[in-house]
Amino acid sequence: MTQSFSPPLVKMQSLHKSYGPAVQVLKGLDIEMKPGERVVVIGPSGGGKSTLLRVMMGLEKIDSGSITFGGKPYISATNGKTIIDTDVRRLIGMVFQHYTLFPHLNVLQNLILAPCKVRGETKASATQRAQALLDRFGLGAKAGNYPAQLSGGQKQRVAIARALMLDPKLMLFDEVTSALDPELVAEVEQVILQLAAQNMPMMIVTHDMWFAKNIASRVIFCAGGVVVEDGPPEQVLGSPKEERTKEFIDRVFHIHH
Numbered sequence: 001m002t003q004s005f006s007p008p009l010v011k012m013q014s015l016h017k018s019y020g021p022a023v024q025v026l027k028g029l030d031i032e033m034k035p036g037e038r039v040v041v042i043g044p045s046g047g048g049k050s051t052l053l054r055v056m057m058g059l060e061k062i063d064s065g066s067i068t069f070g071g072k073p074y075i076s077a078t079n080g081k082t083i084i085d086t087d088v089r090r091l092i093g094m095v096f097q098h099y100t101l102f103p104h105l106n107v108l109q110n111l112i113l114a115p116c117k118v119r120g121e122t123k124a125s126a127t128q129r130a131q132a133l134l135d136r137f138g139l140g141a142k143a144g145n146y147p148a149q150l151s152g153g154q155k156q157r158v159a160i161a162r163a164l165m166l167d168p169k170l171m172l173f174d175e176v177t178s179a180l181d182p183e184l185v186a187e188v189e190q191v192i193l194q195l196a197a198q199n200m201p202m203m204i205v206t207h208d209m210w211f212a213k214n215i216a217s218r219v220i221f222c223a224g225g226v227v228v229e230d231g232p233p234e235q236v237l238g239s240p241k242e243e244r245t246k247e248f249i250d251r252v253f254h255i256h257h
Ligand SMILES: Nc1ncnc2c1ncn2[C@@H]1O[C@H](COP(=O)(O)OP(=O)(O)OP(=O)(O)O)[C@@H](O)[C@H]1O
Pocket: 019, 023, 025, 043, 044, 045, 046, 047, 048, 049, 050, 051, 052
């Protein structure tokens, strides 16, 4: 069989987003992501990286522009009204910088809540899948623990497992190791690298140069609300073409190494 043409996994066109009249964050952002790509987004603080991911997750409205997912309309905005296809949104999982587990539920309950509620999966089936995921992430013994009884690294691994319970076709990671003590960073990055090895498409915001180099199939430098540079990690991180990218990488990434 010949390989048929596949549409981009995500196509963002001319995204505009502002918070009130004074704060224009996305100023006509265009990004196209192919199936299987792992895109690391870097850029100055306040440049709109989190906003971009939150828009993709359907958590923020946009002023104008559109996003397709798997070739189908996902988000669009006209006359200031944002339309989101919630069935498509369910195909995307997100993990944030700050822990977002439900504090009153134990690890297992955190994992099975959405599958049982959203999809009507039986408790037995969801529990079995949850336990398998926890085992895979080295958390098998923690199923009965409450979030307050976990380390930061364990909490983030649980948050990733929880997102995976809904079988996402794209994962978004927003600085998921930034709030962690340095010795806990690696265990979370290893879990994400494990997902990468299984070809999970992802978009990742990180300030960790080692991680960016190891996880990215592509790096995008965003500043001033637009894409400034976009290319393979060796190029964008190693020998950027744009002066603004070079300055940013020298300033932000090289201090840590
Ligand atoms: N809910 C909000 N209301 C008003 N302004 C906001 C809101 N969220 C973000 N902003 C502003 O939008 C801009 C972009 O913020 P965003 O959090 O997307 O940046 P970022 O690139 O993720 O930064 P960082 O690297 O510091 O995480 C900032 O100027 C921020 O102050």
